Amino acid sequence: MEFLQPITWDNLKLAIMIPWGTDMIWRKTWETYEKLEKPKDYTFIFGTGRTPARRHEIGCEEALNWGASHILILGGDQTYPDKQMIRKMFKWMEVSNLDEWMNRKQVINCLVPIRGHRAGQGTRPFQPIGKRIDPETQEMVNITREDPPIVRAEIMGTGVMLFETEILKALKRPWFNDVEYKGTNEVNVMQDVNFIMKLNDHGHQVWCDTQIIVKHLGVLEIDDSFMFRFQ
Secondary structure, three states: OOOOOOOOOOOOEEEEEEOOOHHHOOHHHHHHHHHOOOOOEEEEEEOOOOOHHHHHHHHHHHHHHHOOOEEEEEOOOEEOOOOOHHHHHHHOOOOOOHHHHHHOOOEEEEOOEOOOOOOOOOOOOOOEOOEEEOOOOOOEEEOOOOOOOEEEOOEOOOOEEEEEOHHHHOOOOOOOOOEEOOOOOOEEEOHHHHHHHHHHHOOOOEEEEOOOOOEEOOOOOOOOOHHHHOO
16 A cells, blocks of 8 residues: 555544434534534534434445545534544544554544443443453453553444544445344344444454543433442
8 A cells, every 4th residue: 555645633634424413413412512622624414314324324425525534423412521532533543654554543433331221231231332352262342441542343333433434435335234134124233333343344443442431411211210220
């Protein structure tokens, strides 16, 4: 691969892609969008379509048409308290010489707490979701805040995800699609997790920054039982 020019914060052309309609985004989320430090050349793109998969797909299409060098997917129901979040994520990609170029990371994700609990996944309620392979046991384990600052991820969502747009050009379409159980309408793998799996399968390693904090917004019906649910 020819090394054309350093990838730096100053020449980054960033599409911040929100796969939500503008009427669906929480006000508190908007407020943190505005406070995030951004590169000089950036734009917001809002994915449209009837399903989450189509909104992701269309948003990425528009980012490519705009000429983005990188796409940052952000959810519309999250908050981003770290104002330097984008710069910190990009630090894993930034290069100034050929060696760094060849060894840079092309996809960076963050841990996002889930709303509620997913039984059978070996996680605590509201635990951030991400899976990696344990190098000693070769088994899939949860990514946690206690892991190193950057770890290779096998399974994650795309709630906060920064990646080079060149990756999309090498993937078959559609980029985003649910995987259903054969002969049913039941979803086996959701479109965002499926996208991560596609990237890993095609050699585009997905990495997780374990230190950046992201918060997930939601509405809960809280009753007296909550006093006894968590220790």
